[in-house]
Amino acid sequence: MFLRGSIARLRPELAKVRFQQPPRIAPLLVRSFSSGQQTRFKQTFFNPNEEPDKNKDNKKRKKKGPDLGNQPQDFFKNTKWTNWIFPGLVITLLLNSYSGAENNQMTFQDFKVNFLEKGLVKRITVINSSFVEAELVTQHPRIVGFTIGSVEFFEKELDEIQDKLGIPNNERIPVSYIRRSSILSYIMPFVPTLILIGGTYYLARQLQKRAPNGKGGGPLNNIMGIGKSKAKLFNQETDITVKFKDVAGCDEAKEEIMEFVTFLKEPKKYEKLGAKIPKGAILSGPPGTGKTLLAKATAGEAGVPFLSVSGSEFVEMYVGVGASRVRDLFSTARKLAPCIIFVDEIDAIGKSRESGPMGANDEKEATLNQLLVEMDGFEDTDHIVVLAGTNRADILDKALTRPGRFDRHISIDRPDIEGRKAIYKVHLKPLKLEHPVTDEFAGRLAALTPGFSGADISNCCNEAALIAAREDAEVVKLVHFERAIERVIAGLERKSRVLSPEEKKTVAYHEAGHAICGWYLQYADPLLKVSIIPRGQGALGYAQYLPGDEYLISQEQFEHRMIMALGGRVSEELNFDDITTGAADDFKKVTQMANMMILRLGMSKKLGTITFETNSQQPQVHKLFSEETFELIDNEVKRVINEAYEKCRNLLTEKLDEVEKVAQELLAKEVLTRDDMIRLLGPRPFEEKNDAFKKYLLPPNEQQNHPEEGAQAA
């Protein structure tokens, strides 16, 4: 229908009166938009009951059977359907505006031949000077219509035909002129605006749906829900499967946090006695030590919802957003109570308000204030516990840590050997291993990875499994772990980096110098491996030592470490005419150590027991010490380094043959283990200082007796 009459198609205003559909579309429009809005509400605003609701819906649907068509409510609830409402609407509108076509529309030519010249026309109405409706004497059709270009031309034609037919003036066909405006002509001016608004809405909804988590994060949320908290809710039944047993190695922290668990589980016990329960605790410690994990486990043990949010998520460029998000977070928490809120990286908002070179930041301060207000605002009876994680407990605002807010401070340190062992046991469980996990195996891995955090260990276990899979191994073996550990410590092996024979020789003598120093210095850490295979970023060779879990380091230890670090360059000097750039990193270490000894550790007799450390965060207005002191510091740092250099040179000159042996072996094999070193040089003349190393890594025969114990060599 809408194809007939090309003029009609080009002139939408002709579609007028026949456009009877609006009453039918209107209710549809209202309903679909309201259902659309409901969906938007669900997605934009954080709705804790969303999950259960969905389940209910599903259950209902299941009961009633799958035929959506027979269930109008279900049909309208079906969000997929609403996706189509807008495009559908536009198409309908366009179709209607173009197609309100006349059933009996024709060209003027047809009209002339078929009706006019046969004298069948009773009356003619010219509508809007562009369309003609003719009433006929016949019943079928009774009315016909056609478009005209201009009224004058049409009148002239009409007159001419009637002249030709000889119709007298008083019997001629009466022509009336009318103006008819359709509803559409009122609507049309608004159509572009409507399309624009609808289109924007539709687009925004589509974009929002593509948001990674369905809630928060979508572009629409950025506009509409900016003040909403981005807290992530972990559903109690499904998500929080973490229990205290999954958090290994931080027993003291677990014990401390246990109090919150009992409180959340049996608040009555405390309330009965009138006791006030701490509202929150700060969990502090280096990255990856399991702060988040511990908080989650607390929720898991207490069986309460867990709301997790990062401090940086409160920080937006718009003023007032942070505070509004804090408010939203707490109002959500109140609805979910009893529950645990975990704010990771609280230093992002909780930084001391005076600190920082730029002074206080208003927006951050407002956010922090809101947090303080909220924490003051909830009562013990609200049963909310706020835990916060940070790597920098020292820079937190004092207001945060005062009683009544985060009044517990639980610090989690990097795990010691026993802690690492326990964490390995947790992360080895899911792997398919060669042997069942023994105490010895976990201990060996723990001994190999001093300084690793829980996250490093988890990463290492996964890396080992990946390496095993790459080799198509059936099970994950110890060698895979060893390779994974090396990779985590020193970076990827880069066999593709080909060194020239000269370069290789230099690297071999350099590394041999380090290794010999380490072997014959009493306080050097046990050596595990020397290698001249390039690794990671720029390292051409490396030696792997195993420092123990030490909390105090002696001055002699410091000195020995410096001598070891200088061993590479000194060996180059002794064995070649020229020196290379390979020792840059070693010098950096040496200088750092020397500076620390002089400036912070009071290890210089001349300067005495003063710390010269400056607070780099605050702008320096005046000099903290005199020119003479500056000079003295300079001289002392130089002296310490020079002394280490001299000792190193003496040692390596004495052991030149040993350096040669190790370097040659390195050139031949590229990698030397501790056993190779023993074969070449005899056992190390000192007992190893690292207990973990002795316990888990030394072969049993070496563990009992140290034949050369006490022998002097250096």
Ligand SMILES: Nc1ncnc2c1ncn2[C@@H]1O[C@H](COP(=O)(O)OP(=O)(O)OP(=O)(O)O)[C@@H](O)[C@H]1O
């Ligand atoms: N004590 C532990 N026991 C078992 N696994 C641990 C332990 N500590 C860390 N992990 C592992 O490391 C991962 C990262 O830990 P988590 O995210 O809790 O560290 P975090 O201290 O919160 O780090 P960040 O300070 O970077 O936020 C955990 O998912 C877990 O797999």
Ligand SMILES: [Zn+2]
């Ligand atoms: Zn070096």
